[in-house]
Amino acid sequence: MPRSKYTIPALDPGDAQKVAERLQERLNALTDLHLTLKHIHWNVGGPNFIGVHEMLDPQVDAVRLMADDVAERIATLGYEPIGTPGALVKARTWDDYSINRAGTQQHLAALDLVYNGVNGDHRAAIEELEELDPVTQDLLIGQSEKLEQFQWFVRAHLEDTAGNLANAGASNEQEAAAKVAPREGALK
Numbered sequence: 001m002p003r004s005k006y007t008i009p010a011l012d013p014g015d016a017q018k019v020a021e022r023l024q025e026r027l028n029a030l031t032d033l034h035l036t037l038k039h040i041h042w043n044v045g046g047p048n049f050i051g052v053h054e055m056l057d058p059q060v061d062a063v064r065l066m067a068d069d070v071a072e073r074i075a076t077l078g079y080e081p082i083g084t085p086g087a088l089v090k091a092r093t094w095d096d097y098s099i100n101r102a103g104t105q106q107h108l109a110a111l112d113l114v115y116n117g118v119n120g121d122h123r124a125a126i127e128e129l130e131e132l133d134p135v136t137q138d139l140l141i142g143q144s145e146k147l148e149q150f151q152w153f154v155r156a157h158l159e160d161t162a163g164n165l166a167n168a169g170a171s172n173e174q175e176a177a178a179k180v181a182p183r184e185g186a187l188k
């Protein structure tokens with residue numbers, strides 16, 4: 001990873017590199033997430049359209065700010081934050097979001113799985129940062145509080161009165177969408 005000749009004073013240079021590498025992964029995930037949220041905002045339809053369409057924009061704005069904070073933390077550490085789409089696609093370990101025009105429940109069922117991935121990886125990074133850099137860890141902890149709240153907003157649409165999620169057991173986005181599709185066949 002390219003770097004400056006300095007890092008944050010009092011931070012071990014080897015640790016700084018590990019922190020920067022972990023943050024680059026979180027930057028990739030957050031950039032991918034805010035683009036995916038806009039894609040859903042544009043392609044969602046059917047019952048509850050306006051509620052879901054409008055719920056997503058504040059999430060886009062918040063996640064864009066998170067990406068900015070993570071990128072600037074990488075720079076603060078003396079490393080280059082990489083923000084280009086090609087580099088993101090090359091580095092990421094997941095596929096593009098797989099659903100285009102579809103109903104609100106189908107998108108939310110799939111988006112819940114997207115949040116599983118991002119939020120789980122944020123938690124894993126937080127654990128790893130415990131020893132490496134508590135200041136960077138604090139940044140990700142604050143972000144997780146919002147990201148986990150956003151996933152609750154999504155899940156609240158998928159929950160029945162007994163607390164079961166409509167997409168329970170789905171292992172990918174298509175499966176998750178298929179589980180809720182019978183409830184809204186108009187858009188596919």
Ligand SMILES: [Fe+2]
Binds near residue numbers: 041
């Ligand atoms: Fe819009």
